[in-house]
C-alpha cells in the first residue's frame with residue numbers, strides 16, 4: 590500500500606516517481622514550481638493558468654500534470670490557482686545556506702512578513718523554524734494566498750507548509 594493511501598500523504602519516494610516533481614538538477618534552475626499531484630483527478634487549472642505554458646495535463650484531463658522546469662519562472666500563479674493545494678515553489682539558493690519555500694495557505698489570519706513560523710512536513714510534523722519573507726494576499730475568491738518562508742536549506746525536501754508559533 591502506498592504512503593498516500595496509508596497515511597494521506599505521499600512519501601518522497603512516491604513523489605519522485607511522479608511527473609511534476611523536480612529532479613536534483615531541476616532545483617539548480619532557481620525558484621521553480623513543485624507539483625505534488627499524484628492522483629488522476631479531472632482537473633487542469635495548473636495548465637490553463639501558467640503564462641509560460643510550462644505545465645501540461647492535456648487529454649484526457651485525468652492525466653497527471655507534467656512540467657518543463659526550463660520554462661518555469663517561479664511566478665506562483667499555478668500554486669495560487671490549484672484547487673488541490675498541490676503546488677508550491679522552492680528556491681534552494683536563497684542565500685548562503687537558506688532555501689525559500691512559497692506555499693498556498695488557506696487559513697486566517699494570514700501571517701505577516703517578519704513573523705517566525707514552524708514549517709511542517711506532509712503529515713503535519715514539525716521540521717524547522719522559518720521567517721516569513723512575503724505574503725501575497727488573494728484578490729479574488731478562486732486564488733489562494735501565498736506565503737514565502739526562508740529556512741535552513743537542508744530541510745528543502747521535507748517542508749511543505751507552516752503552523753503558527
Ligand code: SF4
Nearest residue numbers: 639661662664665667
Ligand atoms: S510558477 Fe509560474 S511559470 Fe512556473 S509553472 Fe507555475 S505558473 Fe508556470
Ligand code: SF4
Nearest residue numbers: 626632634635671673
Ligand atoms: S490544478 Fe492542482 S490538483 Fe488540479 S491537476 Fe493541477 S496540480 Fe493537480
